[in-house]
Amino acid sequence: xxxxxxVRGVTKQxxxxxxxxxxxxxxxxxxxxxxxxxxxxxxxxxxxxxxxVYTPEEGRIIFRxxxxxxxxxYEVAHRGLARTHQIVRPLNQxxxxxxxxxxxxxxxxxxxxxxxxxxxDEILELVGLKERAEQLAGSLNVAQKKRLEMARALAAHPYLxxxxxxxxxxxxxxxxxxxxxxxxxxxxxxxxxxxxxxMHAIMNVSERIIVLDYGEQIAEGTPQEISNNPRVIEAYxxxxxxxxxxxxxxx
Amino acid sequence: xxxxxxxxLWLTLAILLVISIWPIxxxxxxxxxxxxxxxxxxxxxxxxxxxxxxTGYVSFGHVVFYGLGGYMGVYAIDKWGWPLPAGVLLGGLTxxxxxxxxxxxxxxxxxxxxxxxxxxxxxxxxxxxxxxxPFGASTGIELHFSVYKPYGGAAEALWLTYYLVVxxxxxxxxxxxxxxxxxxxxxxxxxxxxxxxxEVMGVVAPQYKTLAxxxxxxxxxxxxxxxxxxxxxxxxxxxxxxxxxxxxxVMVMLGGQGTVLGPLxxxxxxxxxxxxxxxxxxxxxxLAIKDFQLVIAGILLLLIVLFVPAGLVxxxxxxxxxxxxxxx
Amino acid sequence: xSLNTLLSSIIDGLLIGSVYxxxxxxxxxxxxxMHVINLSHGPVMALGMFGVYLLFTGLGLNPYLALLLVALLxxxxxxxxxxxxxxxxxxxxxxxxxxxxxxVNMIIIGLGTSIFxxxxxxxxxxxxxxxxxxxxxxxxxxVAAVITLLVTGGLYLFLYRTRPGKYVRxxxxxxxxxxxxxxxxxxxxxxxxxxxxxxxxxxxxxxxTFFSFTILSGSTYELKSFIIGVLGGLGNPLGALLGGVIxxxxxxxxxxxxxxTWVPVIEFVFFVxxxxxxxSGLLGGKS
Numbered sequence: 001x002x003x004x005x006x007v008r009g010v011t012k013q014x015x016x017x018x019x020x021x022x023x024x025x026x027x028x029x030x031x032x033x034x035x036x037x038x039x040x041x042x043x044x045x046x047x048x049x050x051x052x053v054y055t056p057e058e059g060r061i062i063f064r065x066x067x068x069x070x071x072x073x074y075e076v077a078h079r080g081l082a083r084t085h086q087i088v089r090p091l092n093q094x095x096x097x098x099x100x101x102x103x104x105x106x107x108x109x110x111x112x113x114x115x116x117x118x119x120x121d122e123i124l125e126l127v128g129l130k131e132r133a134e135q136l137a138g139s140l141n142v143a144q145k146k147r148l149e150m151a152r153a154l155a156a157h158p159y160l161x162x163x164x165x166x167x168x169x170x171x172x173x174x175x176x177x178x179x180x181x182x183x184x185x186x187x188x189x190x191x192x193x194x195x196x197x198x199m200h201a202i203m204n205v206s207e208r209i210i211v212l213d214y215g216e217q218i219a220e221g222t223p224q225e226i227s228n229n230p231r232v233i234e235a236y237x238x239x240x241x242x243x244x245x246x247x248x249x250x251x
Numbered sequence: 252x253x254x255x256x257x258x259x260l261w262l263t264l265a266i267l268l269v270i271s272i273w274p275i276x277x278x279x280x281x282x283x284x285x286x287x288x289x290x291x292x293x294x295x296x297x298x299x300x301x302x303x304x305x306t307g308y309v310s311f312g313h314v315v316f317y318g319l320g321g322y323m324g325v326y327a328i329d330k331w332g333w334p335l336p337a338g339v340l341l342g343g344l345t346x347x348x349x350x351x352x353x354x355x356x357x358x359x360x361x362x363x364x365x366x367x368x369x370x371x372x373x374x375x376x377x378x379x380x381x382x383x384x385p386f387g388a389s390t391g392i393e394l395h396f397s398v399y400k401p402y403g404g405a406a407e408a409l410w411l412t413y414y415l416v417v418x419x420x421x422x423x424x425x426x427x428x429x430x431x432x433x434x435x436x437x438x439x440x441x442x443x444x445x446x447x448x449x450e451v452m453g454v455v456a457p458q459y460k461t462l463a464x465x466x467x468x469x470x471x472x473x474x475x476x477x478x479x480x481x482x483x484x485x486x487x488x489x490x491x492x493x494x495x496x497x498x499x500x501v502m503v504m505l506g507g508q509g510t511v512l513g514p515l516x517x518x519x520x521x522x523x524x525x526x527x528x529x530x531x532x533x534x535x536x537x538l539a540i541k542d543f544q545l546v547i548a549g550i551l552l553l554l555i556v557l558f559v560p561a562g563l564v565x566x567x568x569x570x571x572x573x574x575x576x577x578x579x
Numbered sequence: 580x581s582l583n584t585l586l587s588s589i590i591d592g593l594l595i596g597s598v599y600x601x602x603x604x605x606x607x608x609x610x611x612x613m614h615v616i617n618l619s620h621g622p623v624m625a626l627g628m629f630g631v632y633l634l635f636t637g638l639g640l641n642p643y644l645a646l647l648l649v650a651l652l653x654x655x656x657x658x659x660x661x662x663x664x665x666x667x668x669x670x671x672x673x674x675x676x677x678x679x680x681x682x683v684n685m686i687i688i689g690l691g692t693s694i695f696x697x698x699x700x701x702x703x704x705x706x707x708x709x710x711x712x713x714x715x716x717x718x719x720x721x722v723a724a725v726i727t728l729l730v731t732g733g734l735y736l737f738l739y740r741t742r743p744g745k746y747v748r749x750x751x752x753x754x755x756x757x758x759x760x761x762x763x764x765x766x767x768x769x770x771x772x773x774x775x776x777x778x779x780x781x782x783x784x785x786x787x788t789f790f791s792f793t794i795l796s797g798s799t800y801e802l803k804s805f806i807i808g809v810l811g812g813l814g815n816p817l818g819a820l821l822g823g824v825i826x827x828x829x830x831x832x833x834x835x836x837x838x839x840t841w842v843p844v845i846e847f848v849f850f851v852x853x854x855x856x857x858x859s860g861l862l863g864g865k866s
Contacts, residue, residue: 051451077453085451091444093509102441105434106453113434152452309674356855362673363616367805368854374802375847382840389840497681504678543693549685556678557667 004029004160004191005050010059012042012049012215019045020215022059027160032186033193034206034223038236041212043195044086047162051083052076064159080108082153083162086195088145092138096129097121099137099148100155107156119155127151127181143174147181154185161185163194167201179205203227211235259579260428263512267293267424270519271417280406283413287481289522290416294474295495296502296514297423301430301467303500304508306460307443308358312369313499315376316468318490320346321475322386325485328476329394334401335408339415339476346472347465354461361446370493377491391486398480412481416474423470427511430466431579439463440509501552507562511579516563524551583713588831594720596827597727598785600820602800603807604734605778611814612751612771613669618680619660621801622687623776627653627783628792629695632702642704643722646784653780657773665772666765691794701791723785730781731820734774747771751814779804806850812860822861 005027012020020042027033035043048054050061055070062068068076082103091099097120104116104123111119124130127147132140137148146166153161163182167175175198182205186192196202202209203223211219211226213235219226226232271290274283299313324342327333333341357368381389402408430436438459441449450456479485498521506517528544559566568575602624609617627649634645664683668675706718738744749757750767758764786792786800807826811818826846833842853860 053447053451073447073450074453074455077451083451085448089445089448091441091448093444094440098437098440102437102449102452102454105437106441106449106455108453113432113437116434156453303674307672309677311677357851360854360858363610363614363677364854364858366673366677367616367809368851370802370805371847371851371854375844375851378840378843378847382838382844500674500678504674543689545685545689545692547689549682549689552678552685553664553682556675556682557664560668560671560675 002029003027004064005193006060006062007046007050008060008062010046010049010056010061012045012054012056018215020049020056020212023212023215023217024059025210025217025220027191027193029159029191030186030189031191031208032182032206033191034202034209035193035195035212036197036199036202036209036226037212037218040214041235042215043212044164045215046212047083047164047193047195050076051081051162074106077107077156078110080156080159081162082107082156082158082160084146084149084153084164084166086164086168088142088149090137090140090145090148092136094137095133096135096137096140096148097124097133100124100151103152103155104157107158109157116155119157120151123151123155126154126184128177142169146170146178150181154190158190160191160193163192165195165197167196167198175201199227254432257428257432257579258577259511260424262577263424263428263515263579264421266512267420267515271420274413280409283409285526287413287416289519290420291474291478292498292502292518292522293420293515294416294423294470295499296506296518297420297427297511298467298470299499300427300503300508300510300514301439302463303503304510304513305430305436305439305443306463308460308464309362309366309500310369310467311366311493311496311500312371312373313467313471314491314493314496315369315373316346316350317471317475317478317495318373318380318487319349319376319475320468320472321479321485321490322380322392324473324476325392325394325479326386328398328480329392332398335411335415335476335480338480339473342476343469343473346468346475350465350468351461354464355457358457358460358464369496373491373493373496377487380491381487389487391484391490393484394480409481412477416477419470419473419477424511424515426466426470427514428579430463431511435459435462443509501548501555504552504555504560504562507564507566507568510562510564510568513562513564520563524548583715585832585835586714587716588835589828590714590716590831591720592827592829592831593824594716594724594827595789595831596824597724597820598782598789598823599800599803599807599827600823601727601730601778601785602782603804603811603819603823604731604816605775605782606801606804607808607811607813607819608734608778608816609772609775610808611816612747613754613768614673615665615669615676615680615772616673617772617775618677618801619683619687620680620776620779620804621797621799622684622691622794623653623656623779623797624783624786624800625691625792625794625797626656626687627780628787628796629691629700629794630780631784631787632700632792635702635704642702642784642788643726646726646781649784650777650781654773654777656780657776658769660776661769661772666768669768688794688797695794697793697795699791699793702787704788717789719788723788726781726785727820730778731816734778734816737774743767743770747774803846806846808860809850809853809858810860815860818860 003026007023007025010020010023023046037043049056052071052073060067060069063079100120100123101116104111104119124133127150129147167178179201206223209223209226211232218235219229219232274286302308302310320342323345324338327341328338360368380386399405399408402411438454441454442456446456502517502521503514505521507513528547564578568578606617606620609615630649631642631645634640635642660683664679668679708715708717738748746762746767749762750764754764807822808819811822
């Protein structure tokens, strides 16, 4: 199993604010990696650095053996990396199908329109939006928009998919459905990094988890290891004694 | 091939045909002049739609292409003795070149900043040409009567310019349709809806925007040459009239931005309304409606912006979704 | 050309420039608070010119007193324009507010042309001049500059020392947050727009004490206001004042060294370059 993505010593500053400090990890192909941490920990910032929206002050991003640090977002997309956004960004005045076609047309595979339409219909079937293909994207509800966001990313047939809080705002049965979709995506051979706040969901679906706090990597390991890590619990709750008590309660 | 059979395209072409054919059938010179004005407006609106309606970049300086292209073409015809079609092509090329050179730089700006810079460019061009001796500075260029000789005199030349402007409108509509139905169009509309998200999906925004800008510039460039050839003179204040740009925006909004049919309908409607207001003899409170033309146009624009921003075609599309197959 | 001519031109330019600065301040304030470019700015300035002209030539009222009335009317007009044309589209894409304010422009110019025609007016107002060490200064310019300083001071007092002013700054900073704290943002926005048009009409009124004008003159000054606003940083009132002074200086000096028809070319090219290279302006504004 080869290393698909290598993040090496990435540091990102905004003026005086240190958003990321020397974040480093390797991502093997076919893995689902969870990325968690309290609000403001720098998770979305890390995604933005990986896909080219921000350029890091220090560090390298190596994707499939190529250094893509500082490349423009569209260049990164052409190399087979797709992402969803925390706050969904549908192309409102275009139909659901057209939205997904954009992903297929301009992503890695650069399809012509008619082929993109076919791919779009396949993907819409996969995420369960097929009946809404002709609807304007702006008219969907939040859960549907999230699935659309994912469909757009999938239509590009990426090697790596970055999912930013795809479960936020979903009810339990929608969460279950989405998790199944994510596993199905992984089974198709796509590697995934997921940012999530819903603890039980991400613990359930990830093989490995990285924890960020104030831009620093404070832990890395299996879901089991992470959930017992006092530093991680302290980061979320802020009080080490409370963390200790909760751990004792759980065990 | 199949996409050229779209009913929406044929509807639009049919409407264009009906508008343009009457003067030719009746050989009525006065009707031809009125229709020329309408076709002029259609080309300005439809070309602007490519950068405004499809790409979402509000250009307030669209007239600069009309003016610069017009000057360049007229100059070639008058000073170098070029035939009209060659001058027209030169006008289009010059305008396209300007768009290409400027585009990369100014399309980095968005929203109101982009609008302001397009105004700045038009004004800079206007004031520059007013000082530029080869173009006649502030007096402009007056075409020698001899340029009409090859066409059998002025009267015949006017018919030739009419046929050419009909051809231009046709090309414009076909171009607008082609852009909209193509991958380029999809990319442009993605940029319009959310440029950053579009880039994340792989749309090379700088390239696409510049292409749209260049495409939107070529036709007005050619159009300017036709108008000023017909007019016999060209002056800076007529060539670079900021107001003309703004009227183009109003026409696009009125008919429905981002559609193929919209700018055509909007341009036709606006010109007809204008013609009506100019020739009516009604009065309100002792003031002739003639003088109120600008006030009425302003009120109309405000009503559209406040209540029907999608324009006529857009509104129809929203109200009657069945019509979406036919109204594009 | 003598040193005295040069200095006189410089000072004249600076003083007139400060009036341009007031106009630009109105434009930039509106942008800063609500991200709207007021395309009716020019016609409002023209109304200010006519206001002072009519009150002075018609009623014999001292122009500077007339200015007070014109300012008040400018404020009220702005509030009216906000509620009628802008409120509904304040959150729509920029094109909507640009066209909404432009439609107001068309309405004002249309009405103005019908009522006043396009023939030039001149108040013929003068206060004479003073000569200091060989340099000539028109007194109307001096008074105008003093008024400019008073108005700027007044604006800052308002923004930083009064409650409504604080609301304006709050809404400019973050409208959603301000609403959550109980501020009626639409009233604040209307007030801000009114202050913007008030500044425009004051500037117009002052210009009427220097130059002749027509109903269409507003558009020239509106373009100047854009240039100045961008130069000083859109959203930065002090930057607008500085930008105005700089532009006035340019307009005072350049005609001495070149045919004055080239001056606008330089101004517009300068404008385009600033937008491309440093859109936040010399002093940095709110983009």
